[in-house]
Amino acid sequence: xxxxxxxxxxxxxxxETLRLALQEVAREVALLLPSLPTVQQRRTPRRFxxxxxxxxxxxxxxxxxxxxxxxxxxxxSEQGATGQPVVAAIHRLxxxxxxxxxxxxxxxxxxxxxxxxxxxxxxxDTLTEPRKNFVATNAVSLAQAHFNKHAWFRAIYAGKAxxxxxxxxxxPETPEYFLWRFMIAAxxxxxxxxxxxxxxxxxxxxxxxxxxxxxxxxxxxxxSPKEFYLKQGFVPTGEVDDGETxxxxxxx
Ligand SMILES: CC(C)(COP(=O)(O)OP(=O)(O)OC[C@H]1O[C@@H](n2cnc3c(N)ncnc32)[C@H](O)[C@@H]1OP(=O)(O)O)[C@@H](O)C(=O)NCCC(=O)NCCS
Numbered sequence: 001x002x003x004x005x006x007x008x009x010x011x012x013x014x015x016e017t018l019r020l021a022l023q024e025v026a027r028e029v030a031l032l033l034p035s036l037p038t039v040q041q042r043r044t045p046r047r048f049x050x051x052x053x054x055x056x057x058x059x060x061x062x063x064x065x066x067x068x069x070x071x072x073x074x075x076x077s078e079q080g081a082t083g084q085p086v087v088a089a090i091h092r093l094x095x096x097x098x099x100x101x102x103x104x105x106x107x108x109x110x111x112x113x114x115x116x117x118x119x120x121x122x123x124x125d126t127l128t129e130p131r132k133n134f135v136a137t138n139a140v141s142l143a144q145a146h147f148n149k150h151a152w153f154r155a156i157y158a159g160k161a162x163x164x165x166x167x168x169x170x171x172p173e174t175p176e177y178f179l180w181r182f183m184i185a186a187x188x189x190x191x192x193x194x195x196x197x198x199x200x201x202x203x204x205x206x207x208x209x210x211x212x213x214x215x216x217x218x219x220x221x222x223x224s225p226k227e228f229y230l231k232q233g234f235v236p237t238g239e240v241d242d243g244e245t246x247x248x249x250x251x252x
Contacts, residue, residue, distance in 0.1 A: 005022075005023075005026045005048070005049065005052050006023055006026055006027075008052060008056065009022055009023055009026075009052065009056070012055070012056040013056075014055060014056060014100065015096070015100065017096055018055065018093075018096045018097070018100055021089070021092055021093040021096050022051075022052060022055060022093065024089045024092070024093075025048065025086065025089045025090055025093050026048065026052075028085045028086045028089045029044060029045070029048055029072065029086055031085070032044075032076055032079065032082065032083060032085075032086050033045070035079050035082050035083075036075055036079065040075045043071075043075075044072055044075060047064075047068035047069075047071060047072055048068070048072060050064055050065070050068055051064075051065040051068055051069060051097075054101065055097060055100065055101070060160075061160055062115070062116065062119075062160060062161075062162065063101060063104075063159075063160040063161045064119050064161070064162070065097055065101070066094070066097075066161065066185075066187040066188065067119070067122060067123060067126055067161075067162075067185055067187060069090050069093065069094060069097075069187075070126045070185070070186060070187045071122065071125060071126065072086065072090065073086065073087050073090045073091075074125075074126075076090075101160075102159070103159070104158040104159030104160065104161050104163075105158065105159060106158070106159060107156065107157065107158050107163075107193055107196035107197055107199075107200060108156075108157045108200065109154035109155070109156060109157075109166070109197065109200045109201065109204065110154060110155050110156075110157050110162075111154065111155070112142075112153065112154070112155050116155060116162055117142070119162060120138050120142075120155050120162060120165055121137070121138050121139040121142070123138060123162070123163075123164060123165060123183065123185040124137040124138045124139065124165075124183065126185045126186040126187060127183065127185070127186055128186055129223070130221075130222045130223030131186075131189075131223040131225075133219070133223060134218060134219050134223060134224060134225055135181060135182065135183045136181060138165045138181075138183070141153065141165065141167050141180075141181040145167060148169075150169050150170050150171040150176075151167055151168075151169065151170070151180070152167065152168050152169075152170035153165070153166065153167035153168075153181075154166055154167075156184065156193065156197045156200075158188065158191075158193050158196075161188070163184055163185055163188040163193050164182070164183050164184035164185055164188065164193065164194070164197060165181065165182070165183055166179065166181060166182045166183075166197060166201060167180045167181040167182075168180055168201070168205070170205075170208065172208055172209040172210060175208070175209060175210035175211060175212075176215070177205045177208060177211050177213070177214050177215065178214075178215045178216065178217075179201065179214060179215065179216040182194075182197070182216075182225075184197070194228060195228075195231070195232060198232045201214070202214060202249070202251065205251065206251055211251055212250070212251055212252050213248050213249060213250050213251055214234075214248070214249045214251060215237075215246060215247070215248050215249075216229055216234060216246075216247050216249075217241050217242070217244035217245060217246045217247070218244055218245060218247070219243070219244050219245075220245060226245060226247075229247050230247075232249070233249050234247035234248060234249045235247060235248055235249070235250075236248075
């Protein structure tokens with residue numbers, strides 16, 4: 001991996017500081033690879049190659065680099081001190097890639113495709129304790145969607161980057177509009193993407209027959225998204241559903 005990537009990077013039309021930072025990660029990852037568990041030995045080089053491809057090919061219209069660097073850093077962290085040089089090199093690389101490829105600002109809800117479904121499932125792997133306890137994995141949500149005729153799901157994009165996932169119960173017969181699953185991948189949290197995704201969802205639900213309210217429920221305690229929902233204008237209804245606090249946003 002190292003030789004090929006360093007060769008590719010040598011000829012790429014990118015800033016010199018970025019080239020050096022990518023080469024540093026390539027070298028550190030190559031040194032770490034033998035210590036990683038087998039599945040990570042397979043995934044890590046592929047993920048890093050994709051990062052290099054995104055950094056060097058301006059024509060690519062989907063960017064996974066922040067998620068993939070997050071997952072590589074997680075795998076490295078699990079190796080303790082041995083993984084630290086990779087974590088540190090990634091830490092130096094991220095702002096340079098942000099400057100080169102960003103900014104990602106405009107938030108959109110997009111259908112999931114054959115090309116993106118695997119990546120959307122991997123977004124769940126970025127979530128850390130305690131926040132990961134408040135949402136099912138995207139893979140489980142997509143499996144459930146397969147068995148529910150009212151499930152409506154979308155990937156959340158910020159610019160070229162798939163940053164999250166949402167799924168609602170979209171039932172115009174009852175009518176009921178219920179935010180069932182919602183997550184923003186860890187590297188993208190705290191940038192206002194969650195808030196913008198709720199705005200896009202509200203715009204969508206307002207177009208649906210009989211839509212007067214959007215409901216959501218969430219667990220309480222450390223890492224709970226309740227505060228987030230209150231900030232978006234949801235108000236507790238006083239009901240508890242399956243141990244979760246129910247909140248409502250009035251749409252009309
Ligand atoms: C909840 C979640 C989607 C928020 O996404 P995000 O992109 O980080 O949110 P934003 O950056 O748009 O934050 C908007 C505001 O909410 C606050 N906020 C976001 N997540 C919060 C949390 N878990 N607890 C308290 N406040 C939170 C932010 O600080 C910000 O406040 P500000 O406007 O005063 O600056 C994200 O934290 C997440 O995926 N959590 C794990 C899964 C989860 O809980 N999903 C909901 C299932 S019901």
